[in-house]
Amino acid sequence: MTVDSMKSPAVADGFARRHPYGSWVEGHGDAALSSNVGSADLAFQRWFRFKEAYSPRLVAEILDGAGLPARRVIDPTGGSGTTALTCSFLGIDCDTVEVNPFLADVIEAKTRSYVTSELSEDMALVLGSPSTAVDISRLAAAPRTLIEPGVDGRWVFGSEVAARIMSLHDAIERHSRPQHRPLLKVLLGSILRDVSNVTVNGKGRKYRSGWERRTIRAADVNDKLREACKVAIHDIVRFGARTRGTVRVHRGDARTTIQTLPRADCAIFSPPYPNSFDYTDIYNLELWMLGYLSSPADNKALRLATMHSHVQLNRPARVPTFPSISLARTMEGMEGVRDRLWHRDIPAMLSSYFADLETMVLSLQERIDPGGAIAVVIGGSSYAGVEVDAPGILAELAASAGLPTVTRRKLRDMRLSAQQGGRHGLAEELVVLRA
Known part of the structure; x- marks a missing residue:
């Protein structure tokens, strides 16, 4: 060459x-x-x-x-x-x-290549998983501002939102096939900034204007992940061959x-x-x-x-x-x-x-x-x-x-x-x- x-x-x-x-x-x-x-x-x-x-x-x-x-x-x-x-x-x-x-x-x-029916099945299992109790203390070593109550009244994720994110992550590990886990974790990762109190750019992150007045619930996490899954399935079907x-x-x-x-x-x-x-x-x-x-x-x-x-x-x-x-x-x-x-x-x-x-x-x-x-x-x-x-x-x-x-x-x-x-x-x- x-x-x-x-x-x-x-x-x-x-x-x-x-x-x-x-x-x-x-x-x-x-x-x-x-x-x-x-x-x-x-x-x-x-x-x-x-x-x-x-x-x-x-x-x-x-x-x-x-x-x-x-x-x-x-x-x-x-x-x-x-x-x-x-x-x-x-x-x-x-x-x-x-x-x-x-x-x-x-x-x-x-x-990766995907079998669409199997991937859709795993997505449904994850999205339908109950909001089980999670041990947020496993993030104790993370930055203190990550989870509510944060530091000095500032935090990135509300406690309800953080618990649902962690519950969905656990469901990915428990209920999905190994070949689907990277994609499902990426899709979950793709919504984190949207359900957080911060924006992120090349220089780091900063709090959104008026973030204290934003209300994000566990249901919003599910809704956004469901939409991300639909987009992924659409792309995989369109270009699967x-x-x-x-x-x-x-x-x-x-x-x-x-x-x-x-x-x-x-x-x-x-x-x-x-x-x-x-x-x-x-x-x-x-x-x-x-x-x-x-x-x-x-x-x-x-x-x-x-x-x-x-x-x-x-x-x-x-x-x-x-x-x-x-x-x-x-x-x-x-x-x-x-x-x-x-x-x-x-x-x-x-x-x-x-x-x-x-x-x-x-x-x-x-x-x-x-x-x-x-x-x-x-x-x-x-x-x-x-x-x-x-x-x-x-x-x-x-x-x-x-x-x-x-x-x-x-x-x-x-x-x-x-x-x-x-x-x-x-x-x-x-x-x-x-x-």
Whole structure:
């Protein structure tokens, strides 16, 4: 497989049109390829809504522009499962890695085959389960604001709502077939924010305006889950006969798990950006309420298995093996504004982030067949006026390691933080490397 050019737009042409992929993305819209806007309403993708995701069209363009159809793809940071799901529609096998156990279930749920009658039966058993008494104390190790009475009169879930969520989770474990549990947990997870007192975005969560006056009951939890189940069944029935590539979900730290994967023709992924967002915390509600976390130790272990993209956890700093002039200049710039940084560990985080990214790319170099592609969607960040050109630094590190850049394509301008003016000034790019 060779990578000579990126065709744009390519989705309506080539091999993509000859698969059920075409009907799946029909009416998708013209939003930015790196944005989930529009694609969030596609079948399967709408089961759990993500803000941080790229479009299936981008995956198809990368594959179509690679010259020859791929047989196997690697996505080392699975996230919302866009790469895996798109490959599934295109009849391409995909090995994807995801460290967050809830997101790993999201990917499995979207890419599995289902017997509709059996799935409907399990959904009915779960929805019809009685609101049995549950031991809320099993969430004693969770953040104290999670369940009413919370802290200082603030809580995320009312006690009645929390009890019903936990009861439904227990019913999924007791009454559903093992192959249906990831999907049912994902659907239950998809309604948690709607029945909570908070909203969640890339920077964490905040309380809704007037949340104290909202009344959410156990019956509302059931109603919302029933609607989510209907949507899922509709999508499964509509696309149940699609061409299906085999998707394997590997749960673990991408920095080490990549080395265990089978060889592939190309890699397509988007790592967390070096923007100080704690992506574990963003899914805090789902991780605690659905039993993925049971102790602070679990939470810490999960955070330690993620890339150094934030400063919320103290851990040893790392330095890339190969040189990058842009990274060296960035680190010099950080030293010059150290007294203005909102956290003293930001320089160490940035150095460690690019060391992690280098580790992942070098591991992919060993897994991708010669002439294949490593396609990375990556965006920059800015601290105290010092911009971090993540796409450029990646390209320089890769070149130093013997991986030339085939394509650098700007996808969109991202907005700076409000503290830095809020203007659009950070480039998000597709960087394609030749293996």
